[in-house]
Amino acid sequence: MPRPAFIALDGLDGTGKSTQHRLLVDWLTSQKIPVTGCVDPGGTAVGQQLRQILLFGREHQIATATEAFLFMASRAQLVAEVIRPALERGEVVVSDRFLLANVVYQGHAGGMDPNDLWTVGRVATGGLEPDLTLVFDAPLDVALARRDRTPDRMEERDLDFQKAVKRGFLFEAGRRPGPLRIVEAGEEVETVHRTVRREVGRLLAEFGWAVATEG
Secondary structure, three states: OOOOOEEEEEEEOOOOOOHHHHHHHHHHHHHHOOEEEEEEEOHHHHHHHHHHHHHOOOOOOOOOHHHHHHHHHHHHHHHHHHHHHHHHHEEEEEEEEOHHHHHHHHHHHHOOHHHHHHHHHHHHHOOOOOOOOEEEEEEEHHHHHHHOOOOOOOOOOOOOHHHHHHHHHHHHHHHHHOOEEEOOOOOOOOOHHHHHHHHHEEEEEHHOOOOOOOO
């Protein structure tokens, strides 16, 4: 019996993370693997309200600590309402962002202690962590150029903040090379998707799933 698996995709906005999330869920579905896709923050009724405040609530002056805890609250609800039930059903869960984003955005870039955020984050999720997190990395100019929509509160912050985010993701991936894998995301979408299939396929094979990574 295959084991359930929890996979997260993360990285600086503009690295193609959300596109690859959609493609990965579609690919797993085509492989006849039961999969639940979700987005963090969001994914539940409570989470959607918090997402609106966090990303688009420009009428609010949100302190960094408040921001961090609102993300944690959305994630706690997502784990309770969506992720754990799917894992208990034996499915593969693919999340567009998870705790690593808090550690990087409010920690490395926002000035909070990343280790404290890891600790608090584990409390919020009941200790649940992804089996694999793919960290999408692209040259900063490429990532910025790909942002072809009205920026949210995170995306509109200055260049120094964006650089700190990029450094933070690379730092965390460097110190946790087992569960965190860097994906070079500056290539064409299909090239990146092949890398994603290879990394995910390797994990799922270890967990007893039959996957054709070249399919």
